[in-house]
Amino acid sequence: MAGSERLICASDAVLEGGDGVRFPIETAWGDRTGFVVRYRGQVRAYVNRCAHVPVELDWQPGKFFDDSGLYLICATHGALYDPAGGYCLAGPCRGGRLPQLEVVERDGNVFLIEQGE
Template sequence: MAAPERLICASDDLAEGGDGVRFEVDTTSGRLPAFVVRFEGQPRAFVNQCAHVPVELDWQEGAFFDADGRYLICATHGATYDPVSGACVFGPCRGAALKKLAVVEVDAAVWLLGADG
């Protein structure tokens, strides 16, 4: 596993199926918005860009989950994503996926992993 690259947030900032924490990530396409949420006890991070149309998912800062806290949802088009894999399970981008980011939880904090993580 790669060494943690950058601190994203404290572990306590993420509640199961609750609001996420936004951050930015450097990619080959430039700096992009990203987010991390907690699902099934683990932090899950993705580039904050719908696979249907490149818009950010959250309708209000940090609001990525549907009302039941089971799926990530794009507020613009209703595309619905699996919070583990990022795969679109319903909506206009079915079969596509969010770009997943590698994160790790160490010492009560969530860290972004390096490119080989």
């Protein structure tokens, strides 16, 4: 069954290498937050849950990128993730991956694609 769309935010709220936007989601682990960031011109979204320890990545709401703006970073233990695919590049979860969420950007907005049953 096709998924439905849920508005996350306006496109201009997600700047290249800038703060991400958090939003509520339901997962196999219960109610969590997801986040959307912009990297190389595209919006990318993930479950806000480190691949090493089940904690949220951001040290302050929306602070997902490291100082360079090139990698997502877990504030708890410094794991670095590739924003393009969510793969852990360095740190204790090396080889792990952030759970990816499907999003679409259209008409000046970013939408989460919620999978149907």
